Structures are given as structure tokens and as C-alpha cells.
Amino acid sequence: MTMTLAHIAVTPTSPVLLAGLVTLCVVEVGLLAWALVDLYRRPSSQVSGGHKVPWLILCVLLQIVGPVIYLVAGRERPATTRAGRLHADVPVPRPVGRPDAAAAADRLFAASAGGADPGASVSPSPSGAAIELRDVRKAFKGAVALDGLTLSVPCGSVYGFLGPNGAGKTTTLRILAGLARADAGTVRVLGRDVGDGADVRSLVGYLPDVPAFYRWMTAPEYLRFAGSLFGLSGEGLEDRVATALTLAGLSTTRTRIGGFSRGMKQRLGVAQALIHGPRLLLLDEPTSALDPIGRRDVLDMVASLRGRTTVFFSTHILADVERVCDTVAILDRGRVVTESGIDALRRSRGGISRLSIEVDDPGRLREALAGAPWVRSTQAGEGGTLLVTCDDVDAAQRELPALVGRLGLALRRFAVDELDLEDVFVDLLDGDHP
Amino acid sequence: MTGLAPFLHKEMRETLRTWRLWVLPGFLLFSAVSSPVVMYLTPTLLDRLGAAQQGFSITLPEPTALQSYIEYLGNLNELTLFALVIAYGGIVGGEVRSGTAGLTLSKPLARAAFVIGKWLSQALVVVVGAALATLICALLTRLLFDAGPAARLAPAVSLWVAYALMLLAVLVLLSVELRAPAAASGAGVGTYAALLVLAQFDVTSRVTPAGLPAAGLAVVQGESAHWVGPLIATVVVGAACLVVAVLRFRRREI
Known part of the structure; x- marks a missing residue:
């Protein structure tokens, strides 16, 4: 084939052959340009095989044949387009209950x-x-x-x-x-x-x-x-x-x-x-x-x-x-x-628990708790709530309501708020990381 | 080799359903059809060329079936082998990079089966593709010329198939060693070029795979061909590449 084209090429003045050659060149250059532009614009994920370089070599070195193969078989439709159509046309499949x-x-x-x-x-x-x-x-x-x-x-x-x-x-x-x-x-x-x-x-x-x-x-x-x-x-x-x-x-x-x-x-x-x-x-x-x-x-x-x-x-x-x-x-x-x-794991963090107690006078209760051995800290919450962090939740559950009674306060709410895993996670890793 | 059969089945289906089907078989088919047609049309085209141009005349001898076969083998040796090198550079590394190999190899599929399955599936494509292409080429040649030395075409193409399978094994090894498919393809082109250089020397063409393409051309022309040495070397090199690829892939982290 190479020989044939070489011999034809020595007769540029033959109108039929010239027209044929020009057509061939236009087709060749057009296909190559189309393939290269497409390859440049297309993300690797939408190219067959996932890599552009082999296709580039194929297109450049194997003229006409290379671009045709790339354009026919080297391109994949964008996944998002398919997914988008899927989502648009049919209900998104969900797992069973x-x-x-x-x-x-x-x-x-x-x-x-x-x-x-x-x-x-x-x-x-x-x-x-x-x-x-x-x-x-x-x-x-x-x-x-x-x-x-x-x-x-x-x-x-x-x-x-x-x-x-x-x-x-x-x-x-x-x-x-x-x-x-x-x-x-x-x-x-x-x-x-x-x-x-x-x-x-x-x-x-x-x-x-x-x-x-x-x-x-x-x-x-x-x-x-x-x-x-x-x-x-x-x-x-x-x-x-x-x-x-x-x-x-x-x-x-x-x-x-x-x-x-x-x-x-x-x-x-x-x-x-x-x-x-x-x-x-x-x-x-x-x-x-x-x-x-x-x-x-x-x-x-x-x-x-x-x-x-x-x-x-x-x-x-x-x-x-x-x-x-x-x-x-x-x-x-x-x-x-x-x-x-x-x-x-939650309990292992020194048996620390957080209690929230709502009374009519949280300030008095906070003062009274100051000397309790099981209390680590107290903190005023919202709307008359007192947040108590304690070492011994059993002692707290026993003694706190009794203390409220002795102080003559009205107990509106009393709850043990468990530490969540995030508290534990941060507690364990805190300080280790710069 | 645990899992070879299902993996091979997957590979064959992948070949049939993706771009792989188009590349190598496409080139084989192109060579099979274009070779006899071009040989047939060349004198006619040149005759018309001469008639159109006063004082310009090129006379070619009447084309024969043998020339058609030589053209076909020439296309196989150049165009098709080059396509093979480019297309299969990422035969193993491509899957590793994309992550599909990781999910597959977390199952009871032996690493050896993965590598051998990759080679075997594409070897099958080469063998079947070459057989069909050769049949088409022989039929077209018979239609346009005469039967010619068709009986010599089969052994000549068989030598080409052996050479292509060896090159495929080299690519498998390169693809295991070099993660980037482009790098593996580049190294494959280098190997191909090195073999072309080796084929230029009498000694190396007799004892290395480099002499096999020329031996195929000699066989189809009915000339004495030194094909035994190159064929043995081709088989040895191909097998060695596969063994090394398996051993290296076994140790590789995915």
C-alpha cells in the first residue's frame, strides 16, 4: 500500500488523482483532529482502558485507522450521563427494608x-x-x-x-x-x-x-x-x-x-x-x-x-x-x-458520667454540691438546668435527689446523659495530635 | 491455579464487549482485506496514471498470489504487531491501577491464574483472529488472483502467531513490572525495535526470536528458512517472561 501511494504521489497534476489525494488528506487530517480534540477534552475515566496515552500513540502513528478505532471503540459514555438518565427515568433503586x-x-x-x-x-x-x-x-x-x-x-x-x-x-x-x-x-x-x-x-x-x-x-x-x-x-x-x-x-x-x-x-x-x-x-x-x-x-x-x-x-x-x-x-x-x-468503653473513661438536673434554684444546689466527693465539676445549663459531671454515677443517683429534698428545692427533671463515643474518641486522642 | 476458568471466562467476555475486540482483530482484518486488494489494484492504478501523464510510465510485473501473501505477512509483521504492543501495554497494570484487580484478587483467585488468564485470553484472540484473517486473505487472494502457494501461508502465519504470543508474554511481564500502561507500551515498543535491529544480523536472527518474522516470509516464498532456532528461542523467551511475570506478581502488593 505504501508503494502504491508513493507512486501516485508523483503525479500531482492528474486531476482525478489530485482530487482523490486531497480528499484522502482532508479525511485523514479531519479524523486525526477530531480524535485528538476529543481525546484532549475527554477525562481518562471516559476513555476505554482508562488511559489516554496509548490512544494518542495509536491515533498519531496509525493514521486514519488509529483515529477510526479510537472514535469507534475508545470512547465511553460519561457515567454521570448514564446515572443521570437512570435517576431521571426510573426511581432510584433502594435496598430492601x-x-x-x-x-x-x-x-x-x-x-x-x-x-x-x-x-x-x-x-x-x-x-x-x-x-x-x-x-x-x-x-x-x-x-x-x-x-x-x-x-x-x-x-x-x-x-x-x-x-x-x-x-x-x-x-x-x-x-x-x-x-x-x-x-x-x-x-x-x-x-x-x-x-x-x-x-x-x-x-x-x-x-x-x-x-x-x-x-x-x-x-x-x-x-x-x-x-x-x-x-x-x-x-x-x-x-x-x-x-x-x-x-x-x-x-x-x-x-x-x-x-x-x-x-x-x-x-x-x-x-x-x-x-x-x-x-x-x-x-x-x-x-x-x-x-x-x-x-x-x-x-x-x-x-x-x-x-x-x-x-x-x-x-x-x-x-x-x-x-x-x-x-x-x-x-x-x-x-x-x-x-x-x-x-x-464509655464506662471505662474513669466512670465519668454527666447528669443534668433541673430545679427551681440551681445556684443553691450548685453551692451544696461543692463539697460532694463524687462531683468532678458543675456547670450552669439552660433554663435552670445544672450539668453535673461525676465520677460515681451510682452515688450521684442516690444522693442528688436526697440533697434536693434536704434543700427544699423543687425537682423538675433529673437525667443521666451518657458520654457518647465522640467524647471518648476525642478524650483518647486529644493531645496526641499536633 | 485456583480460579483460572472463571477468570478466563470473564476475560473472554470482556474482549467481546469492550474496545479490545476492535483493536487487534480489527488490524488483522484490515491486513487480510487490504493486502490482496492493494496488490490487485496497484498495476491498474499505475497504468491509468501512465495514461493520464504523457511521458510518464511505471510498469510493474503482473501481481501474483504470492505477492499478496507477502504483503499480508508484511502487514502482520509491522502494523499488527505495533498495534498489539500499544493495545496490551496495560494488560495487567491497567487493572491494578484501576482497582478492579484488588477486588478480584481478594477472592480465591491465584495470582498466577490472574497473569496466565490475561495472557491466555489475548493469546486466544491472536490465534483465532489470525486464523480467520488468514482464511479471508486466502479466499480474497484466490478470488482476485489464483490459489497460489496457499498451503505455505498457514505455516508462515503460524510462525507469526508464535512471535506475537511471545511479544504478548513480554508485554505481560512489562505490565507487571511497570504500573503505568503507557510506560509498559513504551518499553514494548523498545523491545519490538530491538528485535528489529537483531533481525538485521545473521547470527542473532538464527538464534533469537528476531529471526522469526523473516523466516515466515521465507517459508511462504518457498525458500529455505531458518525457523527452528528462532522458534525455539521464541517459545523459551515467551515462557520465561510468563514465569517471571507470575513470580513477580505473586510478591507484588495490589
């Missing part, structure tokens, strides 16, 4: 107990821990991510892994999922060394903080693919896919994943992690960057798993931990600052 979610979770986990599940016969470690981390260390180019992390997650718990950004939560979860390796220390999942590979991973479901799916697949296709990697097939797989879609509220969605909203992806992420009824579910900040409704949906799904599997749930959102977790570890700079049940 909590009772139905619980029923769906029941079906997923009941099926896994039948023996098809590769992890059905596996027991947790002798200590009863689903996760055991001992003195785990990990550094990235000199920056310490985990600094002697030691942790034990009881089987069957919904375990909150709490910490500020950069504390080492994601690194821990990636090590547990087998995607990264610890520099030192012991990492055991359900009684097995995490380095055992596929055997361990067959027992675990994992949702990363930003789940990335194959954009060309639909939700059922992705779940089928995920299930097949766990050795599921046939009717059993189809049942599980249908159940997981119900759980995620994606049963009626036919859109490709590339057009999903963030919330839909997050729910699909939970569904794919549950497809095989895992013994351990690792969730890395599953509610971050979700709107309040999406966050509630995901938390409802997690809550529906209580008692069915062990959930290890990392987050920096305290309210999420309070809502769904029964045990919590607080991580800071790669080390566990504290680990206990949520109620115990």
Missing part, C-alpha cells in the same frame, strides 16, 4: 452452611478469635503505617475499627484481605495464617473503601463472576445472585456498573462480599462519601448481618460505630489506643 434485608442475609448464610461453601468446615482459632493480629508492622518508604498493631476480633461480633484518617485502618484491612504483606508480626484469619492464600480468602468477604468494578458488567454479571471465583455454580449461584441483588436493592437495575451512583456501587460492593456467605466480612469505610440515605442503607445491611458472620468494619465516622458495632478498637498512628465493648 431491614426485615427483608435480614431475610436475604439469612438465605445467603443458610445456604453457605450446607457444605457447598469451601469454608463451611473451618473453625476459628482456638482462642475463638476471627482475626488475630500480633505486633504487626508495616512501613511505606520509611513512613510507618502500622507500629506493632495487636488486635483480637471475637467471632460473631460486629467490630468497629475506628481511627482518624491515616491511622492505618486501610493498611490493616488490605493485609487481612491478602493484598498487602506485613513487614513483621503475625496475621491470622479464622485460625489460619493469612499467607495461606486462596484457602483463607475463600472464607472472607472484602469491600475496599472505593470498590472498583468492571464498568462493562451489570450487577448480576459481576455477582455471578464473584460467585464463580468462590467455586459456586449452577442453580446455587443463581439463587445467591438473586438474593444478594435483593439485599442490595439492585434487583431491577439493568444498567451497566459504569452508570451506577456511588451509593449503588457501595451496596453492590457489600453484596459481592456476601455472595458466598463469608465467615468474616471486611468492610473498609463502607459509608464514607455516601449521602445520609446511602449511609443508612449500608448500615442497615451491616446491621442485618449481626449474629450471622463476623464483621470487621473500619470507619472514622463515630456515629456509624455506635449504630451497628458491639465492639470497638480505636487506632491511632498504627497502634491500638483502646479496645473494648462500646458500653464498656
Whole structure:
């Protein structure tokens, strides 16, 4: 072909050939310009393969053919446009309500107990821990991510892994999922060394903080693919896919994943992690960057798993931990600052409680409380309310009403305000951070 | 290799449903159709050119089926291999960077199965694409010329397929080592260019994969071809690249 064009090119005065050549050049330059401008303006996320440079090389070096291939196959429609159409044309799919979610979770986990599940016969470690981390260390180019992390997650718990950004939560979860390796220390999942590979991973479901799916697949296709990697097939797989879609509220969605909203992806992420009824579910900040409704949906799904599997749930959102977790570890700079049940954690802060009492003369009561041994501080609240911080809530509940009686005051309201997790979190980490 | 079958199935479906289907098979098809047609039209075009221009005449020998096959193999060796290098630079690294590999490899899919599955699926595309393209080229050539040495085309293209699969294995290794697909493609182009240079020397063309494309051209022309050495070297280099890619990918953090 090169030879042919070269020979034609020596006869520029031939009108037919000249016209043909000019047309060819116009087409060639036009296509190239169109492709290059489109490539320049288009974000990488909307280019097939996700990278512009190979397409640029293809367009420039393979003239006419390269631009045509790029224009036909290299461009993807913007996800937002698809999502926007989805939201405009059909109701936004929502997950099922909590009772139905619980029923769906029941079906997923009941099926896994039948023996098809590769992890059905596996027991947790002798200590009863689903996760055991001992003195785990990990550094990235000199920056310490985990600094002697030691942790034990009881089987069957919904375990909150709490910490500020950069504390080492994601690194821990990636090590547990087998995607990264610890520099030192012991990492055991359900009684097995995490380095055992596929055997361990067959027992675990994992949702990363930003789940990335194959954009060309639909939700059922992705779940089928995920299930097949766990050795599921046939009717059993189809049942599980249908159940997981119900759980995620994606049963009626036919859109490709590339057009999903963030919330839909997050729910699909939970569904794919549950497809095989895992013994351990690792969730890395599953509610971050979700709107309040999406966050509630995901938390409802997690809550529906209580008692069915062990959930290890990392987050920096305290309210999420309070809502769904029964045990919590607080991580800071790669080390566990504290680990206990949520109620115990609140109590452990020196037994400190806050009382609010409303009387007709709060000033007199405040004076009278000055010498009480169980009082740490008093503070005037709004509308005649006195806020009392105390070391011994039992003594306070016994003696405070009696004191009000002795002073002849009218008691209008008396309540014990529990410290919330945020108070505990700030109390634990305050002062450690510059 | 745990999970190879479902992963391979996914890869094949991805090929059929995304841009991958268009690139390599597109080039193969383009080569298959354009080679005989261009060879057929060239003398006619030049004749008309001469008639239109007094005192200007280029006479080419009558094109033959053999020339059509040589043109086809030439296009495979240049255009199509170049497209392969560009298209598959991110074959592994692209998935790692996008995050899809992380979610997939958190499941019981062996790292080896991931790498081998990637190579195998695209190897299948190369083999099937080359077979279909060669069939089309042979049919078109027969239609426009005569059957020619069609029996020699199959072994010649087989040598090209072996060379392409080796190049694919090199790209898999580069894609494991270099996270950026563009960097892997660039290194792939460098490898391709280095092989072209090696092919210029008699010694290296006999004992390295570099001699295989020329051997294919010799085979189709019925000349004595030194293809055994280059073929063995191609298989060894391809297998070594895959083994190293698997070993390196096993140790890599996703």
C-alpha cells in the first residue's frame, strides 16, 4: 500500500488523482483532529482502558485507522450521563427494608452452611478469635503505617475499627484481605495464617473503601463472576445472585456498573462480599462519601448481618460505630489506643458520667454540691438546668435527689446523659495530635 | 491455579464487549482485506496514471498470489504487531491501577491464574483472529488472483502467531513490572525495535526470536528458512517472561 501511494504521489497534476489525494488528506487530517480534540477534552475515566496515552500513540502513528478505532471503540459514555438518565427515568433503586434485608442475609448464610461453601468446615482459632493480629508492622518508604498493631476480633461480633484518617485502618484491612504483606508480626484469619492464600480468602468477604468494578458488567454479571471465583455454580449461584441483588436493592437495575451512583456501587460492593456467605466480612469505610440515605442503607445491611458472620468494619465516622458495632478498637498512628465493648468503653473513661438536673434554684444546689466527693465539676445549663459531671454515677443517683429534698428545692427533671463515643474518641486522642 | 476458568471466562467476555475486540482483530482484518486488494489494484492504478501523464510510465510485473501473501505477512509483521504492543501495554497494570484487580484478587483467585488468564485470553484472540484473517486473505487472494502457494501461508502465519504470543508474554511481564500502561507500551515498543535491529544480523536472527518474522516470509516464498532456532528461542523467551511475570506478581502488593 505504501508503494502504491508513493507512486501516485508523483503525479500531482492528474486531476482525478489530485482530487482523490486531497480528499484522502482532508479525511485523514479531519479524523486525526477530531480524535485528538476529543481525546484532549475527554477525562481518562471516559476513555476505554482508562488511559489516554496509548490512544494518542495509536491515533498519531496509525493514521486514519488509529483515529477510526479510537472514535469507534475508545470512547465511553460519561457515567454521570448514564446515572443521570437512570435517576431521571426510573426511581432510584433502594435496598430492601431491614426485615427483608435480614431475610436475604439469612438465605445467603443458610445456604453457605450446607457444605457447598469451601469454608463451611473451618473453625476459628482456638482462642475463638476471627482475626488475630500480633505486633504487626508495616512501613511505606520509611513512613510507618502500622507500629506493632495487636488486635483480637471475637467471632460473631460486629467490630468497629475506628481511627482518624491515616491511622492505618486501610493498611490493616488490605493485609487481612491478602493484598498487602506485613513487614513483621503475625496475621491470622479464622485460625489460619493469612499467607495461606486462596484457602483463607475463600472464607472472607472484602469491600475496599472505593470498590472498583468492571464498568462493562451489570450487577448480576459481576455477582455471578464473584460467585464463580468462590467455586459456586449452577442453580446455587443463581439463587445467591438473586438474593444478594435483593439485599442490595439492585434487583431491577439493568444498567451497566459504569452508570451506577456511588451509593449503588457501595451496596453492590457489600453484596459481592456476601455472595458466598463469608465467615468474616471486611468492610473498609463502607459509608464514607455516601449521602445520609446511602449511609443508612449500608448500615442497615451491616446491621442485618449481626449474629450471622463476623464483621470487621473500619470507619472514622463515630456515629456509624455506635449504630451497628458491639465492639470497638480505636487506632491511632498504627497502634491500638483502646479496645473494648462500646458500653464498656464509655464506662471505662474513669466512670465519668454527666447528669443534668433541673430545679427551681440551681445556684443553691450548685453551692451544696461543692463539697460532694463524687462531683468532678458543675456547670450552669439552660433554663435552670445544672450539668453535673461525676465520677460515681451510682452515688450521684442516690444522693442528688436526697440533697434536693434536704434543700427544699423543687425537682423538675433529673437525667443521666451518657458520654457518647465522640467524647471518648476525642478524650483518647486529644493531645496526641499536633 | 485456583480460579483460572472463571477468570478466563470473564476475560473472554470482556474482549467481546469492550474496545479490545476492535483493536487487534480489527488490524488483522484490515491486513487480510487490504493486502490482496492493494496488490490487485496497484498495476491498474499505475497504468491509468501512465495514461493520464504523457511521458510518464511505471510498469510493474503482473501481481501474483504470492505477492499478496507477502504483503499480508508484511502487514502482520509491522502494523499488527505495533498495534498489539500499544493495545496490551496495560494488560495487567491497567487493572491494578484501576482497582478492579484488588477486588478480584481478594477472592480465591491465584495470582498466577490472574497473569496466565490475561495472557491466555489475548493469546486466544491472536490465534483465532489470525486464523480467520488468514482464511479471508486466502479466499480474497484466490478470488482476485489464483490459489497460489496457499498451503505455505498457514505455516508462515503460524510462525507469526508464535512471535506475537511471545511479544504478548513480554508485554505481560512489562505490565507487571511497570504500573503505568503507557510506560509498559513504551518499553514494548523498545523491545519490538530491538528485535528489529537483531533481525538485521545473521547470527542473532538464527538464534533469537528476531529471526522469526523473516523466516515466515521465507517459508511462504518457498525458500529455505531458518525457523527452528528462532522458534525455539521464541517459545523459551515467551515462557520465561510468563514465569517471571507470575513470580513477580505473586510478591507484588495490589
